[in-house]
Every structure is written in C-alpha cells, then in structure tokens.
Amino acid sequence: MKRLITLLALLLGTPAVAQTPPAPNEASAQTPGDPRLRVIPYDPAQVVRLTAATNYQMTLIFSADERVENVAIGDSEAWQATLNRRGDALFLKPLRSNGVTNMTVITDARVYSFELSAAYGPTAETPYTVRFAYPDDRSRDANEQTAQAEVGRYKLSGARALRPSALSDDGVRTYVEWRAQQTLPAVFAIDERGDEVLLDGHMRDGRYVVDAVHPTLLFRLERQTARANRIRPRSAR
Secondary structure: OHHHHHHHHHHHHOOOOOOOOOOOOEOOOEOOOOOOEEEEEOOOOOOEEEEEEOOOOEEEEOOOOOOEEEEEEOOOOOEEEEEOOOOOEEEEEEOOOOOEEEEEEEEOOOEEEEEEEEEOOOOOOOOOEEEEEOOOHHHHHHHHHHHHOOOEEEEEEEOHHHOOOEEEEOOOOEEEEOOOOOOOOEEEEEOOOOOEEEOOOEEEOOEEEEOOOOOEEEEEEOOEEEEEEEEOOHHHO
16 A cells, blocks of 8 residues: 555656647647758648747747738737747747746738747757748749749949949849948839839839839939839840
C-alpha cells in the first residue's frame, strides 16, 4: 500500500510534458527541412494558434505586397510585438509563460486573427518563423511572368546625375533603380496635356516601384531634370 501511495505521489508531482496534437488551424504546416520553419495557408475564416517560448522571438511573415497597419493584442503586457521597417513582418516575443490571449493584425489588404499562448522554454517543434501562403500566389506569378515577356524599355536624356541606373516596366508596374549613395530625385509623369504629375511610388527590395506605366517620366532635383521616354516592346507594336 505504501508503494502504491508513493508511486501515485511521484506521478502527480511530475510536470506533464506530452503535448496534444495541434488543431487543424494551428501553425503546424512545416517546410521541408527544419520543423521550426512553418508555412501555413492564409484563411480569413480561421484563427491561427501560435505557441511561443519565453526568451525566444517568433517571426510572422506576410505577403511582400501588403503592409501592416495595426496590431492589437488582448494582453499587451504579456507580449511584445515589433514591426520590421517594410511593414510586412512582425516579431513576437512572450514576456511571461502563462496565460492565453488573442491578437489581430490588420494590413492594407487582409485581416489576420491569432490565438497566442506561451510556454517556458522551446521544444523541437516551437516555430521560429511562420510564413503565410496565399491561394492566389500561383496565378499572380503566372500573370507576372506573362507581363514580363513584354518589358518596356526607356530612352534617357537630361542631367546624368539624375538618371536611374536601371529603368523598366512589366506592363503593369514601373521599376526604377538608382546607384548607391545617389540623391534621389522626385519622380513625375508627363500627362497628355504636358503637365507634370507627381507619382506616389514606394521602395521595395531596393527599387522604386510605381503601380502604373507612363509614356514619359521626369526626374527633378532642384533645378536639374532628366527625362525617360518609354519605347514600346516589339510585341506590342
């Protein structure tokens, strides 16, 4: 009888280390290779369950085409959330190991819902990076490859100091590159009336991207200007 009581005491006093299988919407899809690097499909109708470890950070990587606008955490004192400079990745770090809370991430394109929990110390399955995959990625890649088959070329003139080192378009977007340490000029399009229209582009992977294609571009810095005239691809003539 004493042996039975002693055995029960040992069993009840030992922390449980076995983990229950993840729910279908938990971040459990692994990439080939390291199981700590996960890729999960984006589903706006599902809550993504994430379990992180104290003293470790987890990175959530969203689409390169979207930017995070808001991050809201139910228990903000228990979690630290930091955006990267581009706004397409979020670094998460639990500050304590108990409790469960939720998090909502709103980007300029999507809404993500999470359930966050933290454990003391990592396991072999604790995700370090969670990357989202999107159903339309394949179709978008196919469309981009088709568009790139008709790349526009440009003839440059004007101040050499303002000319980009590379300039092209894929029929949908215009890509401008400048040399390292080059002072970046303002970029304008010349409309049908000959007026200058300031373009609202953005930097992506070291390139200035404009979500449009214009026959004529003007680069202006103080009193200096340079011009780029688009040469239509042969297949489009």
